[in-house]
Amino acid sequence: MNAPTTELIKQHLIDPEICIRCNTCEETCPVDAVTHDGNNYVVDASICNHCMDCISPCPTGSIDNWRVVSKAYSLEEQYSWEELPKQEEVAAAAGEGGAVEALEDEVSKLLEEARKGLGGKPVAPHSASKPTVNLYNRGKLAVATVTGNFRLTDAASDTDVRHIILDFGDQPFPVLEGQSIGVVAPGTDENGKPHVARLYSVASPRGGEKPNTNNLALTVKREDKGVCSNYLCDLPRGSKVEVTGPFGATFLMPDDPAANIIMICTGTGSAPFRGFTERRRRAMPDAPGRLLLFFGARRPEELPYFGPLQKVPEKLLGKYFCYSRVPDQPRVYVQDRIRSEMAQIATLLRDDKTHVYICGLKGMESGVDEAFADACRAASIDWSSVKPRMRESGRYHVETY
Ligand code: FAD
Secondary structure, three states, X not given: OOOOOXXXXXXXXXOOOOOOOOOHHHHHOOOOXXXXXXXXXXXXXXOOOOOOOOOOOOOOOOOOEEEEEOOOOOHHHHHHOXXXXXXXXXXXXXXXXXXXXXHHHHHHHHHHXXXXXXXXXXXXXXXXXXXXXXXXXXXXXXXXXXXXXXEOXXXXXXXXXXXXXXXXXXXXXXXXXXXXXXXXXXXXXXXXXXXXXXXXXXXXXXXXXXXXXXXXXXXXXXXXXOHHHHHHHOOOOOOEEEEEEXXXXXXXXXXXXXXXXXXXXXXXXXXXXXXXXXXXXXXOOOOOOOEEEXXXXXXXXXXXXXXXXXXXXXXXXXXXXXXXXXXXXXXXXXXXXXXXXXXHHHHHHHOOOEEEEEEEOXXXXXXXXXXHHHHHHHOOOOHHHHHHHXXXXXXXXXXXX
């Protein structure tokens, strides 16, 4: 590769049309190059060292944008953007085609390394199908029709979680199990700006709620005073919804019937695992790989899909429910249930065909991690070396929010 001959730089930028302002990049950046105002998340070119740590954790991929420029865009410029500037105009101004190409090559190499998971960053399972991402954004929204909206949790419970079916009609909207979509609530925020999209995991397998339909289901929990969750939970059938995405290129299901999948979730974290289970049932019902679901809720009445899950045969899915607020019962969390299945877990973790997925409340990973470490210790397995190996080979995934 030839070294650039001019003072061009490659600038790391965030796409304001796709970004959901979840703060993950700012939390992840080891050098504090990412910052934000009330409008946009931006990268300070004078600090960013292209370490790529922020690329994989970003749930939408909006972080993965680059421009070759002769003068870096300032923070103020980036704060004011509604959309990213085009590369062509900037490159033409620099007038050095060869140098631009050299820098673009360099960025591609760094990205490739980041995506390969060097340093233990999340990567997709090797057997996963290739996902489509960012087909729709704020500038080009998909419009879905609500064809179903019903409550999953007991009417007596104060937790309202809903199963919402969105139909995309004749607009292509291909999703894989484990991906998310963005939903844009109508109206504006307190600054008079359109609401940013909120992400929701796809709860159906590829191919739709019913096979060969262009629809998908979401599992949405109503949050007190939450803009988008209340909007979605209140939508009657026939309503139109603006959608972005699909998003997510790593939290994907292995497409290998021999893969064992340990799924651990709380609340609406069950959504992707519904998709995984349905995919197995539909596409490979006699798969030799095991599916295990560790599912935590406060009470059975608050556990989304409790009824339908009871009917899933044990042969297809091993179910381990745990409840933390049943009167007169000890509090049991997912990590406790993992410990009570220690021997089985250790056997699975020895197997290179085993994948782990954790989805749900922020903070649940550490308890689960300790339970895995205990299960491994009891079986003389070194979890501290198994876990990074699993991450690097796309077999250990966490999605919490
Ligand atoms: P917001 O309006 O964004 O408010 C956020 C919080 O602030 C709320 O809890 C609300 O209680 C509080 N709040 C807001 N306004 C006020 C106020 N005036 N006074 C007091 N408190 C206030 N969620 C799901 O339900 N299902 C999923 O499958 C799902 N998947 C996700 C996948 C990913 C990768 C990510 C990142 C998130 C996912 N989420 C999911 C979370 C979802 O994106 C939203 O964050 C969630 O629905 C809350 O959005 P909201 O617009 O309702 O709340």
